[in-house]
Amino acid sequence: MSDIAVNAPKTSQLLMGNEAIARGALEAGVGVATAYPGNPSSEIIGTLAQVAKELEICVEWSINEKVALEVAAAASFANIRALSAMKQNGLNVALDFLANLNLTGVSRGLVLVVCDDPGGISSTNEQDSRHVAKVLDLPLLEPATFQEAKDMTKWAFELSEEIANICLIRSVTRISHARGNVVLGELPLRENHARFDTSRKPYASIATATPPAFHQRLHRDLSRIREIYEESPFNWYVGPQDPELLIITCGSGWLYSKEAVEILSRQESVGILKIGTTWPLPKAFISRHMLRTKKILVIEEIDAFLETNLKELSVDLAPGRSLTFYGKASGHLNPFGEINPDIVIHAIADIVKVNYVSKEVDYQKKCQRMIEENIFRRELQFCAGCPHRTTFWAIKDALKMDGRDGFVVGDIGCYSMALGSTGFSQIRTVHAMGSGIGIASGLGKLNSFGFDQPVLAVCGDSTFFHAAIPALIDAIHSQSDFLLVVLDNAGTAMTGFQPHPGIDMSATGDASLPIDIEKLCHALGVAVVVTDAYDIKGTTQKFMDLLRIEGKPRVLISRRECNLIRARREKPLYKVQVNPEKCIGEACGCEKFCIRVFKCPGLIWDKNTKKAKIDEAVCSGCGVCVEICSQEAIVRE
């Protein structure tokens, strides 16, 4: 297995892009690394946390991305190299700080890695983070291979120190979550002593000068960065001297483009200019290549960021010269969703006018028939034994019995899946981390407009700490009428069980001081009740009781450890079976209630006996389904 802490220069490892980024930071002598977990970025800090003790570095899962970046910046101010990693949504949280940090600058190397998620594979959006570099006048790098993910990260610290400002790296899912060959470099010896230089001018964009003066400095620095980028080894060209078509690409587009040109056998006529330094663009370097062609195809993930900037650059290129751009604006590439090798192949084939079919017609027809007849979608669902299933079951029952058209506003986590039938389609809104509480608080203030529906907000324990607390305080302060349900499953389950401030363990496995959500709520002066999520009847009753209280916020903590975390440590709680004597199958009249409505993947229908059955390969042994069967046919031992 890969080991990013090994000091074995020139040896190769099969590293995930995120591991390569982590290794690059280690080779740069990073001292502090921080993040709030979020895919596709989580493994950067996850990997560093595993080697933190051995290499004597400080690694933390911060409460949210803004704090993560502040903690990393503090290290830089005190002469320690630091890195912060986050996903695109997380950048929004950190943006307020970042949009001031760019003006004050930093001291030692500070690198911010943002992992975008084209296609929103594990996200609620697919925003393109690169715009932030342009808006804030900061240098941007985009790795195209796993090796480059490591090498670029290492170099980003040097660039950061050269310009005394933060450097941005933008990765994407297909780099961060894929694996490839990486040749390791040397790990440096640790040398830093942390000290904040009090004789230095303050890190502030006011008082010593005005914000525009700092803004002006940024523009001066951009020119310098551009000059450095002109000679960058992260930019290169492969192809003929004067290509018929010039592909300009960055990030995951490089490997797709290379393969596409090979598949179409167009190496003699199509050239590829691969750019790793995507903001500010190295004008002279790119212009030299653009002048050798008349057609340019830009390949990149999500927005036409590179494409737009290249067009802007081409205006000054050579007056009167006609250049045709192909890409997102021309419709050759999708400006939303992921790109993939086939999209790139077809774009090139269309421009150079060759026919390309990925499959023969007959074969394709057979495939199509097979898709229609035999292939179903696999809907996401709560795992067997998931405590969210039982909490939402109780919510569903309680709201139905309450009968006032109450509803649930959602938040970000595994429990967002309660938008779908696995969570009985209970959730009505999902936006950003903690937004559910703010929305519920807002709804709970509408009573003067005749609003009388009960409102429940659900959020996970990690989300509670990340961004829910200010909204909760707002609600308590204004006595907004809603019920907050904290789905406390003892970890950040969605992203890989990372600890958060409510857990008694740090990122590096050390004991840490847990913040008790219940005590915090007490201290804030809000009524709080705790329930065991597996106790369906008891939890339903508590919901009923809390729904009857009106005119102020209430909190219910539905507590039960994520079953995946528990299963790593212990054997199943019960052996669960369906007693075939008691299950009367289709004669029951319940119409497979346990399977059809409760929808735990551990419960299946036996076609032969026409009765319910436990799938022993899936059942986690939580035993809660025992409460669901009217015939008491499900038994746990």
Added chain:
Amino acid sequence: MRQEWKDPLNLIITGVGGQGNILISRLIGEAMLEDGYWVTIGETYGASQRGGSVASHVRVSKNTQQGPLTPEGQADVILGLEPVESLRMLVTYGNSKTHVITNIRPIHPMAVAIGEAEYPSLEMIKQGIGELSHQALYLDASEIAIGLGSPLLANMVMAGALIGSGLIPLEGERFEHHLQTSFHKDKLALNLRAFRMGINEIRKPVEVDPKKV
């Protein structure tokens, strides 16, 4: 005897979240990297732990780093931990020369479990895979794994089947050596057993039911 291998060789290892196809992809990839290959592993997935389809694209080459996704119609070998998932990969990435090895134990999606969809019969799946591939091999890796004490070992049985089939340039001994450096002692013996049972299973002569002849 030295066989000439297609380059790049595109292997897709597919299954349902939680079946452990990502782990065996990684182990196979690492062992091949040690053998001097450029290895790229990309994944297409709905959700890794939560019942979604998960496929690892393992692309190996002697020449250069490959992209993380296989172009459509370019898979050489599909190793499926679940039968419909094998078919799902085949209809997108397969061609008439593709080899398929699949576990025959279905994992029902929610829609099937609750009766909104039918899981296709094994005969239909076999017919589909047969029509769309050059050669297809079937085994009940889950049954073998349950026999060893845990259905989770099915991934290692399938790794054995793949390497035992001789469809990728990786020797069983090389892979076992890599397992020895990758697993904790307490888990190694069982995983090695599962791996070897996979090799044996795939190398068994095909038994013909005399009643059906």
